[in-house]
Amino acid sequence: MNLAGANWAVITGSSDGLGKAYANELAEKGFNLVLISRTKSKLENVKNEIIKKYPKTEVKIIVFDFGKSSFSDYEKEIFPILDNLDIGILVNNVGQMHKYPDYFHLFLGGPEKVAELATVNTIPCSILTSKILPKMVERKKGIIVNISSASCYHEMAKWSLYCGTKRFIKHFSACLHKEYAPLGITVQAVCPMFVVSNMTHYQATKSILSPEVLVASAIKTIGHTSETTGHIIHEIQALGFAFPSFFVDPFISILSKTQKQEILAQQKTK
Template sequence: MVDCWCGSLVYFLGGATALYYLLRWSWMIWRGIQVYVVSRMWQTDLREFGQWAVVTGATAGIGQAYAIELARRGLDIVLISRSQEKLARVAAEIESRYRRHTRVIQADFTEGHSIYPTIEEQLKGLEIGILVNNVGMNYAGMLVNFLDVPDPEKRITEVINCNILSVTQMSRLVLPQMIERSKGLIINISSEASSNPQPMLTVYSATKIFVTYFSRCLQAEYQPRGVTVQCVIPFLVSTNMTHNVKVSPLVKSAASFAREALNTVGYSSFTSGCMMHALQHLALKILFPGWLRLAPFCVRRIERISQETRQILEERIAQCEKKRER
């Protein structure tokens, strides 16, 4: 009798476990179809949030791509970046191609608190429907141990100012009017590096998990008041930060990524931005979990690979710097 009951219990637990995982994976697949397939056909009208979109880090990479795509979808654009020349170039492109109004604000987000009163003053009077907190930076351009960061006293502070302070302060500036109108959208660009601890990307990874947690908490606080806060965690996108790695089935161009990521607005507040990045995130989660990344042998292996590829990366960084100067 006891053996019979034990056997029945094992069958029940096995069946319940199988059913749980079947339902879980079915839900994940359905959500993936909704977020990355259905969203291509039925897109949220982003103009409903307001007339203006503010984009930080708007003169290159993902930020520029978001600015251009938002203009294509009918919004006027406030471009914020540190290069006046590049701001003027992107603004001229948007105005000529999409006949949208633009404003430019020159600001260096690595400088800390001092820049925000000026930004606040220049945003006055604008109906800001969308804020894209895109600006961000790494500290070395390659994998390095924490104490090997070049000019660490300065560089680490710059990374924190750029990756953390910018997100919190820009959100603080635009949230009040969004709450007053009971509508608004804040898009915070995090990173796949926030999904798990990333040795040799220590500070960058830590700043991006801040962006992720900040976004999800802000969404919980202000969604009932009409404001959507979306956190985007891209994988590899071909930009200056990734040394303009070649676009491939696994690596998105900035323009393609921004277009697909904006499609997910209204479908998900926490997204990889595109289906390919979502699949890579899932694969990495299964094949390279957090405990493995932190294992000493794995860290040593990553360190060895970093040393072996350092010269190649330094040459590529130099090439990227030359392109930025043009």
């Protein structure tokens, strides 16, 4: 991780899933951590787990709700902490997804939840990248990892907002890579297929990877590729998006219908 140039890593959405997995991987590699998420108890659990495994690691937590915060909240609650640290890695992981696939006008929660998802999936990445980049440019080293999704590779009906925001992350990352690679800064978009998480409700299989398996693989690609699905299994799966829409769309339609039915059935049993 010599590309980082400094020993602090900032990770958003780090209380579980991919964010937590990145936190553990980076702690193992000797980085101190700033973990940012909205649930204090979960953040403290992750902090305690990491310190127990890696006693020399310094861990700071910031409780912050990206979906309900203004820019002034960033200035008050996040920036003062970041200003005092030499940050070598930024992992923009925080994100939301649809509760289940559906027509956009039936989006669960209506315009308010639309605004929240669009905000969480795009604004934190933009603001924190802008905040942290200047010191990276100054030292001519740094790593920015932006978590997108393989859904960015295809226009998926009934996933319009999620796909659109993840496409933004991929495109934003590609543009940043072209801008900052000549200045010594590594920018990578990670676009995984299905991953086990609290958002997806998937169970681990040979093709649906755990966050730990995906991140252990993805982190090895930093500095070698500016875009990756994170794992060879997902690279193979993502090749399916190369087929024409008339071939891919029916498959996605069946998948979306099945997923909605399963989630609604789970809700009824609770």
